[in-house]
Amino acid sequence: MTTEQLAPIVRLAPAKVNLTLSVADRQRDGFHALHSVMVPLGLADRLSLARAAGREDSLHVVTGTDGRTALDPAGFGSVLAGIAAARRLVGRGADTFPLAARLEKRIPIAAGLAGGSSDAAAAIDGAVAAWGTTATPGDAARAGAEIGSDVPFFFAGGPALVEGRGERVDPLRSFAGPPPGILLVTPAVEVSTAAVFKALDDDPRAAPANRGSTRLTSEHLAAELSPGYPPMRADDLVVRAGVLAVANDLANAADLLVPGLRALRRALVRLLGRPIGLTGSGPTLWALYPSLEAAEEAARRVRDEHAADRLESPGARAPFVAATTIEGQGRTSA
Numbered sequence: 001m002t003t004e005q006l007a008p009i010v011r012l013a014p015a016k017v018n019l020t021l022s023v024a025d026r027q028r029d030g031f032h033a034l035h036s037v038m039v040p041l042g043l044a045d046r047l048s049l050a051r052a053a054g055r056e057d058s059l060h061v062v063t064g065t066d067g068r069t070a071l072d073p074a075g076f077g078s079v080l081a082g083i084a085a086a087r088r089l090v091g092r093g094a095d096t097f098p099l100a101a102r103l104e105k106r107i108p109i110a111a112g113l114a115g116g117s118s119d120a121a122a123a124i125d126g127a128v129a130a131w132g133t134t135a136t137p138g139d140a141a142r143a144g145a146e147i148g149s150d151v152p153f154f155f156a157g158g159p160a161l162v163e164g165r166g167e168r169v170d171p172l173r174s175f176a177g178p179p180p181g182i183l184l185v186t187p188a189v190e191v192s193t194a195a196v197f198k199a200l201d202d203d204p205r206a207a208p209a210n211r212g213s214t215r216l217t218s219e220h221l222a223a224e225l226s227p228g229y230p231p232m233r234a235d236d237l238v239v240r241a242g243v244l245a246v247a248n249d250l251a252n253a254a255d256l257l258v259p260g261l262r263a264l265r266r267a268l269v270r271l272l273g274r275p276i277g278l279t280g281s282g283p284t285l286w287a288l289y290p291s292l293e294a295a296e297e298a299a300r301r302v303r304d305e306h307a308a309d310r311l312e313s314p315g316a317r318a319p320f321v322a323a324t325t326i327e328g329q330g331r332t333s334a
């Protein structure tokens, strides 16, 4: 055994936000064709992988401010699915010994932030490294696509245009200068992505307000983040927040499934004086800021307002409120 195999392999699994999300009709494979500009965030889970003592892969999940509160690993099957996919990918020639995975969960679950998909991508990447093997990002992304539509994005290494079911990923330019800040407010309600897409198909009240303009906004942002344009800075993104915040075709469906979400969004607009967007199928709401510090200040205001009973949020518990950054790197070793 080499020293690399003795030391655990550590990967950060970043959350993502959809800055735009244009959704076409359901395809014959049951999925909807997307056109979405996705960005990785500084907020990340931490996954470490070491050689397992037993004969099977194992998973231990912890969370909380102390990082020690154990969670039932049954809810985090995407990690073990990622290791299994990596084992199939590198083939029988390699010594793909059993791995003991430890996940520090920081990204809210079923929140539109793709935490589970990012964990799967980190598991594929980490397992391949733990066994001393290699895989191209393209092969790793294809292996990940079997686990979930959002997994391939995390192999882009930064902002990307995501199309098809999620399997077509074209890297976009990273932001120039200090990273943009972003405020996340996640009501304590888990939302099923499948249920939101189903509402979009079946319930006229879930129809997007303006599919055409969402698509145009998404195409425009993707073009502006392509090499032909000057690099975009945090301030350039913030001035676009108004159009981006209304460019999510799943917003009405999410509002239908989460009573109180629309009211929270309006209350945040009033409190912060900023456009508020929705990521993915929700329920996480976002606001863009020129810096991490400005987003942190906004997070304090939201927490104070909620603590003073002046801000209602759906769910039995307080919302998750976090300030983080939009990152250029999709996944980094830690």
Ligand code: C5P
Binding pocket: 030, 031, 032, 033, 034, 147, 148, 149, 150, 164, 165, 166, 193, 194, 197
């Ligand atoms: O691939 P993933 O497991 O994340 O998808 C969850 C559900 O969301 C799918 O079963 C499907 O109903 C819906 N979905 C969709 N179109 C997409 C992605 C997801 O309809 N592009």
